[in-house]
Amino acid sequence: MLRIVLAVMLLWIPLSLSSCDKAYIATMEKMGYAKRDILSSRVKSARDAQEDAKQEIQTTLEQFGKVVSYEGGDLEDTYKKLNGELETSEDSAEAVKKRIQDVESVADALFSEWEQELGQYSSADLRRKSQAKLTQTKSRYKEMLGAMKRAEQRIEPVLKPLRDQVLYLKHNLNARALAAIKGELVKVDAQVDQLVKDMNRSIAEADKFIQSMEKESD
Template sequence: MRHVLLLSLALLTLTGCQSAYYSAMEKVGLHKRDILVNRVEDARDSQQQAKEQFKDALERYRSVVEVKGGKLEERYEALNTEFEASEQSARDVRNRIAAVEDVANALFKEWKKELGEYSNASLKAASAKDLERTQKDYRLLLQRMKAAEKRIDPVLDVLRDQVLFLKHNLNARAIGALQGEYRTLEGNVDQLLAEMQRAIDEADVFIRQLQRSQ
């Protein structure tokens, strides 16, 4: 029975019925706060994986422009593989951030509504204070994640342009063009990695604070 329920939950998630999904999850003891922690962890992990992927892509790019010898077709295929993997990592990061936003909005909406159900003024005030602090922490976390997300496109744009150029110009001229863009790509990747690390660190802080307040 539990297996069937979990399968149903997965289907609800895939079809985008988030409110029904959250209600079903609460029935098995997983509340929105717990889901938020889980999704922030997933978003953090996706950014960590993206960091490694973009490092790999930069290293592959460097090897294409600096290492002598080898067939240009093979060097193109290797660089294109890294570019496609980087695009997938970017999609994962964006999807994870969107999932965090969805459950956070649902949690805060429910929390605000339930403040009106208190009869004890001191408990209501304590809960309202906790809500305010959690929202403040969340806004900072989301700001960090969005800042990292904005750094992704400049990296992908350079990679995409150079991969396309190399695809149609498998010659020394194409390699020369890649060499000219290496410093630009390196600078963009360095900025992206720094922003992602800040987002990862902020996610760790947010998770600890949310777990402490439970």
């Protein structure tokens, strides 16, 4: 129940890498939500944002394919659909970037606090155990974050040529222009395939991290 309530609150309260986010985290802790719970929820949000972006970009590519393979009908309407899909993909890409920043913000706070608390132990044995757990958690986190960032960094190279082609088509909606950019579809298609693979790996790493965090909380 705690996780459900926390997840809902994270969807409705805006987050940022600023003093506002620090204040938000402090408020959540006063309400009984630990930083590790907030981190787990934000990782879920980042994972879901990547899944959404992956699907939106694939849909945009499909629409691009329909435009360059135009065989009659309302070309203007087809172009508008492509432009709309591209704008949605742009929004999804920005959401991915923002969610990853949110993850980093609370993770930095969690690990900083954890490291400071190590000096408060009077028991050397408990300190070693806590240090070992911190090291293990940070290692899993870095692996997951690395996968997320690698996937996120592939988004712009995919969107950039799509953005250029959509802009070009805006004033060149004719068969000659479509034939001229048809070769670009093959290049972008290969980039999207790699992006999807990276995103799937990132999503899998996020799931592993979430499961490990929840297992430790049980």
